[in-house]
Amino acid sequence: MAAAVIMSVLVLTILSLLRVNVIIAILAAGLTAGVMNGESLIASLKLITDGMGEQASVALSYILLGAFAVAINYSGITTILVGYLVRVLKDMRTLTVLVIAGVASLSQNVVPVHIAFIPILIPPLLHLFDRMKLDRRAVAAALTFGLKAPYVMIPVGFGLIFHQTIQESMDSSGLSISITEIAQSLLIPGSGMIVGLLIAIFYTYRRKREPLESDAAHEINFAASSEKTKSVRFNWRHGLTLIAIFVTLFIQAFYENLVLAALAGLILMFVFKVIPFKQGDRVVTDGIAMMGTIAFVMLISGGYANVLTETESVSSLVDASSEYIGDNQAFIAFVLLLLGLVVTMGIGSSFATVPILAALFVPICFSAGFSPMATAALIGTAGALGDAGSPASDSTLGPTSGLNADGRHHHIWDTCVPTFIHYNIPLFIFGWAASLIL
Template sequence: MALAVIVSVLVLTLLSLLRVNVIISILAAGLTAGVMNGESLIDSLEILVNGMGNQASVALSYILLGAFAVAINHSGITSILVGYLLRVLKDKRTFTALVIAAVASLSQNVIPVHIAFIPILIPPLLQLFDRMKIDRRAVATALTFGLKAPYVMLPIGFGLIFHETIQESMGSNGVSLSIGEIAQSLIIPGSGMIVGLFIAIFVTYRKKREPNESDAAHEVNFSDYLEELKSVRFNLLHGLTLVAIAVTLFIQAYFGNLVLAALAGLVLIFIFKIIPFKSGDSVITDGIAMMGTIAFIMLIAGGYANVLTETESVSALVEVSSEYMGDNQVFIAFILLLVGLVVTIGIGSSFATVPILAALFVPICIGAGFSPMATAALIGTAGALGDAGSPASDSTLGPTSGLNADGRHHHIWDTCVPTFIHFNIPLFIFGWVASIIL
């Protein structure tokens, strides 16, 4: 039933905006989609639970990364980094956000660790952000840009995986394109994200953001904090920590397995006695506290995606939409992008939705006379649309995990809403234009 996708995504969105826990919101959306497609409540729940296994590897990797980040933080090496950044950045709020966007961009292509760097880098910087009175929404926007824009535009690292997914999905539906052509088709949509980033940093969140009164209890004496940072000196344990980080990065880049990489890093942390073996329980517990919520949200999101797939809700939505599209390419492109936004905002994964959307979009695009590059632009943009702004996307969950380490950053209102406004809107517009002119 086509309406099931729209209603379930609305349920997810409205509950999230009303500050209902994201896990409960996704569960409600998944059950809504199942029931509206004629499944019983029990059957809908079973379909959802069966689909959770699709994200088990991702969930485990996030928990292990959280533990690894906690261990690195306990080593004290992050204090050296923060001390250096304090000297370099000082009160340069705009420059700080741009640097974070650049660092995040490297995590997708040059050093493909995705969100693994966030729980390591961001929590120690929260004191710096507070001292500078930087708007954390600007940081969230910068992080999400770096997690998303590079893979959309550049066929390197995770970007190569994304572009190959588009290529294979289009090829299996009768349209052939080279990786280079797909990259060219996505330059225009990706440029929209650059515009959105500049608007967020230079306009929307440029002003200082004073802490709320409720944050006063979290404040610490910054002078004492600064003196503490200055007292930290590089030592052998810090050097061994860097070795553990380097091994983790190598395994992730070479084997492409985040679980193995994080596990190897943790093992080395204990072998090098950076953290005493007897502290293992507390490290894992703290890691679960940091990343466990994200891991479980990804599991539930996988179940929700399974409900939409098993009930063929997405294909039904496209079929109903195609009945009203006619042969006007401008209108067809708008509707297809709108469908992509609805589907991906619910599932929360651009990589997972590309094969689904390609199977549905390619026949429509061929019939309407779209060029292969225009078709690729539509599929790539539609797949990427919900990745920013979705409550269930790792592109929003990752930034929140770091920025909310002290409990002062709301996932929906401080990450999802800002990233939706500054990225999905320009991405939609620029993708729409690309589909028309290519």
Template sequence: MAWAVVISVLVMTVLSLLRVNVIIAILAAGLTAGFMNGESLKSSLDILVGGMGDQASVALSYILLGAFAVAISYSGITSLLVGYLLRVLKDKRTMIVFVIAAVASLSQNVIPVHIAFIPILIPPLLKLFDEMKVDRRAVAAALTFGLKAPYVMIPIGFGYIFHETIQTSMKSNGMELGIGSIAQSLIIPGSGMIVGLFIAVFITYRKKREPAAHSFEEKDEMKETIFETKFTLKHGLTVVAIFVTLLIQAVWSNLILAALAGLILMFVFRIVPYAKGDRVVNDGIGMMGFIAFVMLVAAGYANVLTETKSVSALVEISSEYLGNNQPFIAFILLSVGLVVTMGIGSSFATIPILAALFVPICLTAGFSPMATAALIGTAGALGDAGSPASDSTLGPTSGLNADGRHNHIWDTCVPTFLHYNIPLFLFGWAASLLL
């Protein structure tokens, strides 16, 4: 039972690296975890399917966002954006990557729409990336940075939810700490992600990367579309629809309602003809349906780990060998967090599980509350970058692979795992010993 988490995550990772479809890889991992805990393949599958409903609302919101993104593309407003960026940032490959990282960061705190902006912003920029020979792995690193680092360090928007989850989970297990102190404890681990971003942009993916060849006709058509499109009433109404979508998401924190409202406005304003309604929805499913279904299967896998108590068994057997050596204890706890979050694919969902196990161990070993918060927050965030089942990797891939030329595992998961999990681990380890 104790090793079911480790082995099942290894199964998922190895299959993904071998380019097996990520849905099949997660299903195999879930069945492996269930089988190792004494469940039959049928009962394991029943537990997995039973847990898929936990992400049903998220899956529906992603599909509606995909349809909304397709509707926006009909207006041509993204061509204006691409044209502007091409004029302002032409031949400034490093600058455009940092601009994307900044936009992604705003999606977590200032305008909390999470990955909703990616299918709207990124696909129209793919030709620009090819024109400038930008390495898409650098863009994936920038997007994942923006989707993670702000909520780790800043207690606003999604960051407040993350920090509040840590606070609540710690309190329910006998340790209290304010939101402000939790934010301070995560500054050091979050700084590791900043270092990882700089390494990715300035060192690893600094060189130009040749894209697959486009025909000259495609390039000329792109340039004509970009520079001849002028701002019209249709574009203005599209901006209104986008603003309403963001407003509803910010006020009611309901992504389904927000995406549905935006989609309805696109039809009401006649930006998209009624006759093309079916096509818009079908194209939206094509764009975001895969990521939605991956989230459903990942929720089922998490349910298998939870119902079979695999995570608690792993921590319990690990704690038997920890002793009172704080550096060693911190190392083991972070390693457990990395494995668990890699499998579940959600730092937010992992926090309550880890806190119930980490707090008693940290109290016994003499860690301060801030050091404990740093361990829990870092362990929860670890693996979110790099996990094939995480929306922090699925989101960037959904945008960068719109033309079918970006691999989810090798171009998103592997780069983000290396550039964020390693520094997060090291900086989080240091924080647990310094605080």
């Protein structure tokens, strides 16, 4: 049923904005989609639980990364990092956010670790952010930019995977295009994200913001006092910690397996005796406290995506829309991008959405006279749309996992809403323009 996707995404969005826990919101959205497609509540729940297995590896990697981040903090090396940044950056809020955006951008192409760096880099800096009265929404915007824009525009690392997914999906639908052409077609939509980042940093969130009160029930002590920061000196434990970090980065880049990488790094921290064995339970428990909710959200989002896939809700929505869009290219592009926004907001993954959308977009674009590059721009933009701003996307869950380590950052209002506004709107406009220009 075509309306099932729209209604379920509305349920997800409204409940999330009302500050209902995101896990409950996604479950409600999945049940809504199932029931509206004629499934019983029990059958809908089974579809959700069956689909959760698709995200098991991602969820496990989140838990292990959380434990690894806690282990790194235990070594004291993060205290040195905070002390250095305090001395260098001081009250330069804008420069701080730009540096974070740059570091995040490296995580997709140069050192393809995706979100793995966030629980390691961001929690130790929260004390610095509060001291500078830096608006954490600006940091969330910078992190999401770095997690999305590079893979949209640059065919290296995760970007190559994304572009190859577009190429293979279009080819399977009978339309051939090169990786180079795909990269060129996505430069215009990606430029929209650059505009959104600049607006967020230099206009929307440039003012000082008083830090919120800490939620003691969720706080993890990553911040060191100024006195402790000054007293810590680099020692052999810090050197071994750097070795563990480099091994983790190498395994992730070479084997492209985040679970293995995080597990290897965590094991090395114990083998090197940087972390005493008797602290093992505490490290893992604190890691779960920091990343457990995010991991479970990814599991539930996989179940929700399975409901939409198994009930063919997405294809029904596109088929129903294609009957009314006519032959006006501008209107067709607008409707297709709107469909991409709705679908990806629910599924929460641009990589998973592309094959679904490509199979449905290619015939429509071909009959409407769009060029292969314009079609690629529509598919790539439609896939990327909604990834920023979606409560179930790792592009928003990742930043929240780091920024909320002390319980002072709300996933929906401080991450999802700002990133939706600053990236989905320019992506939509620039992607729509690209489809008409190319």
